[in-house]
Amino acid sequence: MRNTPITHFETFGLSPELMQALTKMNFQTPSPVQEATIAPMLAGRDVLVQAPTGTGKTAAFGIPIVERVDITSRHIQTIILSPTRELALQITSVLQQLTAFKHSIRVQALYGGEPIYRQINALKRRPQIVVATPGRLMDHMKRNTVRLKHVNCIVLDEADRMLDMGFRDDIAAILQQLPTERQTVLFSATVSPEIKNIAATYQTEAEQICIQQETLTVDSVAQYYADIRHGDKTPALLHLLDDQNFKLCLVFVATKIMAENLARELSLAGHPADALHGDLEQPQRNRVMQRYRKGEISLLVATDVAARGIDVDGIDAVINYDIPGDSDSYVHRIGRTGRADKSGVAYTFVGLKERGKLQNIIKSTKATITPVTGMFGRFGVQEVPGSGGSGSRSGTQSGKKPARRRNNGGKPWNKRRSKPQ
Ligand code: ADP
Ligand code: MG
Numbered sequence: 001m002r003n004t005p006i007t008h009f010e011t012f013g014l015s016p017e018l019m020q021a022l023t024k025m026n027f028q029t030p031s032p033v034q035e036a037t038i039a040p041m042l043a044g045r046d047v048l049v050q051a052p053t054g055t056g057k058t059a060a061f062g063i064p065i066v067e068r069v070d071i072t073s074r075h076i077q078t079i080i081l082s083p084t085r086e087l088a089l090q091i092t093s094v095l096q097q098l099t100a101f102k103h104s105i106r107v108q109a110l111y112g113g114e115p116i117y118r119q120i121n122a123l124k125r126r127p128q129i130v131v132a133t134p135g136r137l138m139d140h141m142k143r144n145t146v147r148l149k150h151v152n153c154i155v156l157d158e159a160d161r162m163l164d165m166g167f168r169d170d171i172a173a174i175l176q177q178l179p180t181e182r183q184t185v186l187f188s189a190t191v192s193p194e195i196k197n198i199a200a201t202y203q204t205e206a207e208q209i210c211i212q213q214e215t216l217t218v219d220s221v222a223q224y225y226a227d228i229r230h231g232d233k234t235p236a237l238l239h240l241l242d243d244q245n246f247k248l249c250l251v252f253v254a255t256k257i258m259a260e261n262l263a264r265e266l267s268l269a270g271h272p273a274d275a276l277h278g279d280l281e282q283p284q285r286n287r288v289m290q291r292y293r294k295g296e297i298s299l300l301v302a303t304d305v306a307a308r309g310i311d312v313d314g315i316d317a318v319i320n321y322d323i324p325g326d327s328d329s330y331v332h333r334i335g336r337t338g339r340a341d342k343s344g345v346a347y348t349f350v351g352l353k354e355r356g357k358l359q360n361i362i363k364s365t366k367a368t369i370t371p372v373t374g375m376f377g378r379f380g381v382q383e384v385p386g387s388g389g390s391g392s393r394s395g396t397q398s399g400k401k402p403a404r405r406r407n408n409g410g411k412p413w414n415k416r417r418s419k420p421q
Contacts, residue, residue: 009063012038017101018067025097031056033211038064041185046203048186048195051211054335057187058094061155065129066095068153071104074126075150079178081134081171083161085111091157092131105129110146112136120145134162134170141177152182159188159195168194175202221318221338223369225348225358233321233349234265240347241271241299246317248292251301252333254322262321263301273299276306304329307336320348323357327364 009022009030030038033051040047041064051057065078082088092109099105108127110119112135119136123145130137130146140146154175156162162171175184184203188195191210199206228236237251253259256277263275274288274297285306291297293312304324315337324330330348337344348369350358362369 012042012063014063014067015102018063018098021098021100021102022063024100027059031060033057033209034060034063036209036211037061040207040209041065041183042067044068044183046184046206047209048188048191048199048203048206049209049211050188050191051209052189054338055211057157058091059098061157061185061187062091062094062098065153065155066098066102066105069102069105069128071102071128073128073150076128076130076146076148077150078129078153078155079137079148079151079174080129080131080155080157081137081162081167081174082131082157083133083165083167085113085133087158088131088133095129095131107131110136110140112139116140116143116145134167134174137174138170141174148178151178153185154178154182155185155187156198157187159186159198160190160192163192163194171198221334221344221346223334223346223348223367224372225350225369226372228349228351230351234262236349237319237321238266238269238271240319241266244317247298248295248312248315249299249317249319250307250315250333250336251299251319251321252307252324253301253303256303258322259301259303259306263299266299266301271299272297273301276300276302278303278305280306304333307333312336316344318344318346320346323348323350323354324361325357327361330361330367331365 009019009027014022033049033055037047037049037060041061049057049060051060061080065080069077080088080091082091088109088111092107095107099107106125106127107129108119108122108125108131110123110130110132112133116136116139119140120143123140132140137146141148156171184206186195186199186203186206226236241249251262251273253262256275256279259275259277263273266273274291276285276288280288288297288300289312292300295314301321318334318337320330320333324333334344334346337346348358358369361367
């Protein structure tokens, strides 16, 4: 992971109220995108940020916005545009958490699908920050129910998605009606020529920030490991799959050949699986990804290289059949689950001689990876608790450690194998 000394939020000179909120949110150190974005945004600069999902973009703009709001003014000062109502609500919720101790800041969400009169009433309470979908904001602008004369900052979150969804003209119209003396910030997972064009048209001397795939090992992923001897990995995996009913599961192995072999073994054992590795031709690869994305096949066995581009929502489990060699790969692998604010679970099988690798990963990611004990005595494998088909992942969203060991509903993975054979 990062070898640079860890920065703390203190280094940005944030207010005590905001520091208190970050503590309450259990944000201890800034993520890379936050580290790169907070200072220029605090300085009022335009910024163009390219970063994948799950990297902590909301707080990257939320922190400087909350800090820069003039609380003596009751005009709308900041607009955040979001492609969907769900995202608008999510951003609003993060901003409300960030302002938990800044009582005079009001945040209002404006999105389609809610009666507009309710929002018009809410606007009378004079929010300083508005989070809006472009269509609904245009609606309010036409009705004159929002005044944008005092807006000095606009953030376009998921700009690429807004363009994909056809908000091009609305975005242009909104940007044109804002005061020219303002900060314009763009966040996008991809930077297409069109995004560059928007940047060139509406930004001034923007600082460009590009964060490579470096998803946080977020609290939404409960992480477990179990000691498993090499020859027992496949039976252990089969038990887990039998027991847990994952909707979409991603299994990582070390080599292409293992990906092929394991996918075949799993398929033969009644768990249809595809392999994804660097030797597949692009059309083959696309076919595999399409099947997986649509949920036609629920198991994918992949190598690290092949998994670089996997950007699928709704993966509920990542299994490190082979423990990754370094913490970067670990973070990247488990970042395939727990996305889009859903919870996920990651299991790492640790071979007898691989304890050192596990220790290194824990040391450099500071992740809580909980050992699971008990159920695999005969194989030297230990119980993996939690989750289950019933899906409760309690305690993993709130910044707490992953759930404690739980009796797996009396259904250990190895219930069949534990019988004398
Ligand atoms: P993005 O917008 O880049 O997809 P989010 O802003 O939704 O990412 O953040 C992803 C997850 O990471 C959220 O669950 C959020 O609470 C968590 N998170 C963000 N920043 C931090 C941090 N500095 N420390 C701990 N968790 C964080
Ligand atoms: Mg986001």
